[in-house]
Amino acid sequence: MSADNCKPDRFTYNILIHGVCKAGVIDEAVRLVKQMEIFGYSPNMCTYTILIDGYCNARRVDDAFRLIETMKKRNVFPNEATVRSLIHGVFRCVAPRKAFELLIMFLEKEPMMQRLACDTLLLCLSNHHMATEATLFMNKLSGRGYMPDNLTFNLTMTCLIKGFNLDETCQILDSYIERGLKPGFNTYLALMQALYSVGKCAEGDRYFDQMIKGGLSIFLTLQCNGTSGGLPVHLCHTICSRCCTYYLVGYAGSVARKIKQ
Structure with a gap:
């Protein structure tokens, strides 16, 4: 491009960085970011989100977490897409329970990101059938006034119904219903089936x-x-x-x- 007197801009660099991250060459992506800065273009939200996904694909979880710190120092605050990439990426890299532990520790230090992270983390826990961890997380969130979206709520409740203590599951469900959430038909059906099957008619x-x-x-x-x-x-x-x-x-x-x- 330089030979043609065509100077790449931030959008061009982001495309290149995405391409090399997708190819698994994360160190080349980092080099491109440094080159981009030399040309006067600061990394933006999109750049950092691509890098976080690239680090996770390369199983460099610690680097992904450190990049969040770098973003904050540069006054680029993670948005929902960034947080979603981080959470899904960590679950791809390490065992599900280890992923949950790492993310909980991280979110405890990042209260501003908790609301952005909650739905995605609950979704990952439900997809991995981690009913105990999902219950722990929902109880913690309930005390902080968090309200999941209806889709996440129904998926999580289905996970709890299948893999956790029914009495506590009912308590969690009732507490969120009182706060305005509406369970879906499949959630009611799964809960009714579980209760009737153990004689709790x-x-x-x-x-x-x-x-x-x-x-x-x-x-x-x-x-x-x-x-x-x-x-x-x-x-x-x-x-x-x-x-x-x-x-x-x-x-x-x-x-x-x-x-x-």
């Missing part, structure tokens, strides 16, 4: 009542007609009974037909 009924009052009864028709995989027979019996309690005859009929099949 009263609790299962309570969540069924919540689900109906929350306007989610339409999903019963879809589920019971088999478009979403169907329901276990014992749960069909229970739901049929509860539908009758609410005079939802159409839904009860759908469930009854499912049982006969």
